[in-house]
Amino acid sequence: MARKPNALDINLNMSLFEPGASNLPRKYGLPERVQFCNKCGVSNQRPNSAVEFQHTEKSEKKTINFDDSGVCDACRTAERKTAEIDWDEREAKLVALCDRFRSRNGSYDCLVPGSGGKDSFYQSWMLKYKYGMNPLTVTWAPNIYTDWGRHNFDAWIHSGMDNYLMTASGRSKRLLTRLAVENIFHAFQPFIIGQKCFAPKMALMFQIPLVFYGENEAEYGNPIDDNAEAQRSYDYFASSGEENMFLGGESVASLKADFGMSQADLTPYLPSDVEPLRKLGAEVHYLGYYLKWHPQAAYYFAVENGGFKASPERTAGTYSKYNSIDDKIDDFHYYTTYIKFGIGRATYDASQEVRSGDIAREEAVALIRRYDGEFPERWAEEIFEYLSIDEKSFPEAHKMFEHPIMDRAYFEALTNKFRSPHLWQHDGTDWSLRHRIEQI
Amino acid sequence: MRNLRLIPRLDVKMEWLIKGVQMEGWRKVGDPAEYAKAYADAGADELLFMDVVASLYERNSLHDIVSKVASVVFVPMTVGGGIRTVEDVSAMLACGADKVALNTAATRNPELITDVANRFGAQATVVSIEAIRDKGSWLAMTDNGRNHTGRNVIEWAKEAEERGAGELIITSIDREGLGHGYDLDLIRLVTEQVRIPIVSGGGLGTTDHLSDLIDKTQASAASVAQALHWKKLNMSDLRDTLNANDCFVRRLT
Numbered sequence: 001m002a003r004k005p006n007a008l009d010i011n012l013n014m015s016l017f018e019p020g021a022s023n024l025p026r027k028y029g030l031p032e033r034v035q036f037c038n039k040c041g042v043s044n045q046r047p048n049s050a051v052e053f054q055h056t057e058k059s060e061k062k063t064i065n066f067d068d069s070g071v072c073d074a075c076r077t078a079e080r081k082t083a084e085i086d087w088d089e090r091e092a093k094l095v096a097l098c099d100r101f102r103s104r105n106g107s108y109d110c111l112v113p114g115s116g117g118k119d120s121f122y123q124s125w126m127l128k129y130k131y132g133m134n135p136l137t138v139t140w141a142p143n144i145y146t147d148w149g150r151h152n153f154d155a156w157i158h159s160g161m162d163n164y165l166m167t168a169s170g171r172s173k174r175l176l177t178r179l180a181v182e183n184i185f186h187a188f189q190p191f192i193i194g195q196k197c198f199a200p201k202m203a204l205m206f207q208i209p210l211v212f213y214g215e216n217e218a219e220y221g222n223p224i225d226d227n228a229e230a231q232r233s234y235d236y237f238a239s240s241g242e243e244n245m246f247l248g249g250e251s252v253a254s255l256k257a258d259f260g261m262s263q264a265d266l267t268p269y270l271p272s273d274v275e276p277l278r279k280l281g282a283e284v285h286y287l288g289y290y291l292k293w294h295p296q297a298a299y300y301f302a303v304e305n306g307g308f309k310a311s312p313e314r315t316a317g318t319y320s321k322y323n324s325i326d327d328k329i330d331d332f333h334y335y336t337t338y339i340k341f342g343i344g345r346a347t348y349d350a351s352q353e354v355r356s357g358d359i360a361r362e363e364a365v366a367l368i369r370r371y372d373g374e375f376p377e378r379w380a381e382e383i384f385e386y387l388s389i390d391e392k393s394f395p396e397a398h399k400m401f402e403h404p405i406m407d408r409a410y411f412e413a414l415t416n417k418f419r420s421p422h423l424w425q426h427d428g429t430d431w432s433l434r435h436r437i438e439q440i
Numbered sequence: 441m442r443n444l445r446l447i448p449r450l451d452v453k454m455e456w457l458i459k460g461v462q463m464e465g466w467r468k469v470g471d472p473a474e475y476a477k478a479y480a481d482a483g484a485d486e487l488l489f490m491d492v493v494a495s496l497y498e499r500n501s502l503h504d505i506v507s508k509v510a511s512v513v514f515v516p517m518t519v520g521g522g523i524r525t526v527e528d529v530s531a532m533l534a535c536g537a538d539k540v541a542l543n544t545a546a547t548r549n550p551e552l553i554t555d556v557a558n559r560f561g562a563q564a565t566v567v568s569i570e571a572i573r574d575k576g577s578w579l580a581m582t583d584n585g586r587n588h589t590g591r592n593v594i595e596w597a598k599e600a601e602e603r604g605a606g607e608l609i610i611t612s613i614d615r616e617g618l619g620h621g622y623d624l625d626l627i628r629l630v631t632e633q634v635r636i637p638i639v640s641g642g643g644l645g646t647t648d649h650l651s652d653l654i655d656k657t658q659a660s661a662a663s664v665a666q667a668l669h670w671k672k673l674n675m676s677d678l679r680d681t682l683n684a685n686d687c688f689v690r691r692l693t
Contacts, residue, residue, distance in 0.1 A: 299465045303618065310462045312572050312613070314586035319496055321464045321586065358466065360454065366497040 001258045004182055006402040007413040016421035019434075027420035028340060029060030034423070034435035037072040040351035041364045041437055044072070045341040045423070049217045052193050053245045053271065057183050064222075073222070078355035087292050093230070094290035098131045101210040108136040108162075110210040113199035115139055115149070115326045116156030119214045119295065121302035123287050124161050127212065135212075138202045140195040141167040142327030143177060144379075144386060148311045149326030152302075159306040166198055172265040175397050176248040177329070178387045178406065179259075183249030185340060185418040187383075188333035190248055193269050200272045200282060209281045215288030230289040234274055242270065260396025295323065296358055316376040317345035319367050331376030332383055339415050342423045342433050344372030365437050373433075384411065443688045444654055445485035445661035446678050447639060448668055450476055451492045452502060452521070458492070459669050461617035463570065463585030466492070469669045473508045479668065480513040482675035483692055487517045488541070488609070488639075488663055490568075492584045494522025495544040503535050510536020518609075520568050529556050533564065541568040541609060544582040547589040547596070550603055557604025562636075567600040568609040569593055571626055578626055585613040593626070594633050601634045608634065609663065611641035617666050619645020624656050631658040639663050645672065647681040654685045 016024060026032060028047070035044040047061035065073045103109035110127060112135045114120020120137070127133040137156070142149060157163045176190035203211050213232060216222070242252045247269050255261040287293075299322045302308035310321040316331040317338070324330055334345035350364035359367075376383075387406035391398040398404050416431075425434050450457050450472050457472035469475070476487050487509070494500045500522030510517065519532050520541025529540045540560075546552050546567055557565040570585050571578040571593045578593035589596070597608055610630050612623035622643045631638050637660035640653055644664045653659050667673040682689050 296465045296467070300461060300467070303461050309614075310464045312574075313581070313588055314583070319586060321462070363454070363493065363497060370496075 001254055001400070003399070004401045004403075007182075007410060007417055008403060010413060010417055012416055014426060017419070017424055017426040017431075019425045019427055021421070021425075024421040026422045027418070029062075030341065030420060030422070031063055032422060034342070035066055035070060036437045037066065037075060037351070038070040039075040039361065040072065040354040041361055041368060042072055042074065042347060042351040043341070043343050043435075043437075046072075046343055047341065048222045052189055052196075053247070055184055055186070055189065056246050056249050059184070074351070075355055081292055085292075090290045094287075095131065097210070097230075097285065097290075098127070098133055102132070103134050106134060108206060108208050109134050110212055111135065111199055111203050111206070111208045112137045112161075112212050113139070113195065113202075114156075114214070115142070116153035117149075117324065117326060118298040118302040118308055118322060121152075121156050121159070121306050121308060122298040123212060123214055124156070125159065125301070125305060126287070126291065128160065135161065136202070136206060136208060137161045137163040138199055139163055139165045140191070140198045141165055142329070143173060143191060144328040144382065146311065146326060146328055148309055152308050152326070155307040155309075156302075164202060166194075166268065168194060168268045169265065171393055172261060172268075174386055175259060175261065175389065175394060176255075176269065178389055179248030179250050179255075181336075181387060181406075181414065182401075185336045185414065186249075186333075187329050187336055187387075190269065191327065191329070193247060197269065197271045200277060200284070203282050204272060204276055204280060207280060209283060211282065211284040212287045213284060214286065215293040216286045230285050232284040232286060234277065234284075245270070258396075258400055260394065294356055295352065296356060299323075313378075315345065316378055317374045318349045318371050319346060320349045323349060328379040329383055329386070331379065335373070335376050336418070338373040339418050340420070342435070344368075344374070346371035347437075368437055380408070384408065441686060441688050442654065444659065444682060445639075446483070446675065446682070447486045447488050447518075447661050447663045448475075448479040448484050448675075449488040449490065449641060449663040449665040451490050451665065452505060453491070453493050454501060455505070457669070459617060459666050460492070463492070463611075463613050463616050472505050473512075475669070476509045477512050479675060480515045483679050483690060484515055484675060485690055486515050486538075486661070487513065489517060489519045489521075489537075490541070491521025495583045496586070500528065503531065506532065506535040506537055518566055520566070520609075525552070526555050526559055529560060529564075533560065539564045539566045539607070541566040542605075543568040543570065544587075546600070547580065547582055547591060550599060553600055553603040553605055557606070562604055562606030565605050566607045566609060566639075567597075567605040568611070569596060569600075570611050570613055571623070572613040573623070573626075581613060585616075594629060597630050597634050601636050605636060607637045607639065607660075609639040609641055611663070612643055615643035616641070618643060619667055619672065621645065621649040622653055622657075622662075624652060627653070627657040627659050637661065641665075647673065647677050650678060650681045651685055654682075654687060 030045045044066050046064040101109050110133050112124045124135050124137050127135045180186045180189040245252045311325045317334050338344035346368045350367045353359045354364045384406045389398050389404040452472050457469040457475050458466040460466045491502045516538040518539040519537040523540050524545040532540050570581045580589045580591040580593050580596045622640050627640045639661040640659040641663040645667050679689050
């Protein structure tokens with residue numbers, strides 16, 4: 001297999017990025033016309049959740065649906081939460097579900113994957129202390145814990161939860177993360193894959209058929225009908241074989257043959273087989289289907305009941321301090337979404353808070369314009385070192401990169417490679433988005 | 441007899457009185473003017489209004505609320521949030537504020553403190569410091585606890601005093617909105633280092649917390665928010681505590 005070419009050698013066709021240029025190519029199958037939701041401000045370039053094992057550099061995205069009124073599915077989902085859903089009835093269904101699986105002898109009867117953030121705290125607490133279940137919590141460790149992420153994880157466990165923390169080898173995680181950045185500019189992908197696969201595997205190991213996730217991704221833009229189901233499809237975490245399976249945009253076969261990864265290195269990232277899960281009768285439910293989910297309320301709940309701490313500073317690229325704060329690589333994840341889709345972390349945070357009724361759209365627009373796309377300086381050097389494939393740690397994989405070391409210049413060259421001409425322009429000095437949400 | 445002022449703090453976002461935890465996750469409480477009037481009528485010595493998103497959004501929307509409150513409330517009002525220039529101060533005082541609280545703009549341009557003090561007097565010049573514990577010391581933050589200033593709280597407090605501030609509001613971000621009590625170490629340390637009055641903020645949840653503040657620090661005032669907004673305590677509870685601790689209590693008319 002050919003080595004990964006040096007991104008610094010790429011000559012971009014800059015005519016495609018000229019201001020005012022027309023008929024511009026689009027990457028990732030994104031919609032041609034950029035629109036911003038009339039209610040929350042999210043852009044129609046937002047991709048839906050995908051099966052990450054099939055994600056390669058050629059993948060095309062399905063994106064969030066906007067209706068004829070210019071309102072996104074996430075907003076319509078939020079409206080349904082307030083106007084249509086009978087939450088008492090849903091809670092009764094939850095009690096019935098718990099009763100169906102409830103342990104009679106104190107053994108674990110449900111599994112709650114989480115990080116110890118506000119949402120998993122709320123989830124496990126409600127199941128244990130309100131609905132009388134015996135949850136086992138499981139955690140796929142972040143790439144690099146923040147101090148406060150680790151504090152919150154500890155606070156969660158010491159609030160009365162048993163936990164298995166899976167910390168995959170730093171070397172395999174680093175290599176897969178580098179490949180994910182190099183191939184698909186998705187620094188968070190190996191984490192997401194590991195996280196999604198881990199809980200069903202633990203369910204099999206402990207023979208616990210009931211797994212609870214938090215809120216459905218439909219709350220953030222997946223098709224509205226996804227939220228009509230309480231259960232998550234097996235497609236996201238189960239598979240029948242390694243053929244056509246990709247991690248970090250690289251085939252499993254190539255990771256073994258070319259990058260020096262062993263089956264053992266890859267095992268934590270590989271999905272469970274479907275059959276044993278079916279045999280166990282595994283059911284993966286969204287707690288958010290049964291209980292009205294409000295991220296800010298979960299924050300309050302975790303602070304009041306478990307000593308959860310907001311981070312001591314706002315997260316790069318946004319204004320908030322309480323949301324998704326465990327992993328130092330998180331800041332880079334949202335920076336890459338800003339480059340690929342024109343959607344940074346402030347957009348994700350602010351549009352969610354508009355839908356929850358916590359801020360007005362006018363405020364969201366101001367926050368998006370101020371913070372979206374801010375470069376994540378605070379841990380940049382640490383992250384670049386993490387993404388560097390040095391010869392000593394990676395004797396085989398090192399040979400597969402023309403430029404194995406990640407530094408600021410290399411990261412910027414990669415950044416430019418992933419800009420879509422229909423979203424980005426370059427005026428000879430600076431890059432800017434062709435379309436920004438307008439202040440009212 | 442000691443004088444310790446009771447100052448309900450009203451954080452405002454757009455037209456709403458709101459409340460957060462650790463200066464994050466704002467929840468709507470109600471109409472700020474209604475709450476302000478109720479607290480003043482019930483014995484508040486002063487009121488503190490903060491537009492908590494003014495710096496975040498680079499705006500200031502308190503003028504209407506301050507004008508409205510000033511027409512019905514007759515206790516001194518300190519107003520902060522988004523005050524960036526001497527002209528902003530002038531406009532806020534014209535709306536009925538008695539003092540202005542400077543934070544973000546002052547950390548960027550400390551000369552602003554001097555300018556405001558020279559023009560309007562030290563009695564109208566308050567510096568608000570949002571403090572977060574960092575190992576053995578405290579860092580001064582801005583933008584409602586979101587951004588670092590690179591300043592140490594004690595050093596910044598001393599500089600603010602030297603530049604003409606007549607009062608400091610010291611709010612503990614770690615304890616804000618939790619109701620677990622003030623950061624007494626922080627307040628003690630600041631009061632030992634400066635001579636101007638210190639308003640303690642962030643954490644009052646029970647009357648014992650007020651007694652502790654009186655007992656263990658030289659604070660001149662206590663700011664109170666969530667315990668009042670969520671009706672865990674009322675002004676009468678706090679006034680009784682002052683009485684019990686031999687502090688002066690203003691008579692209600």
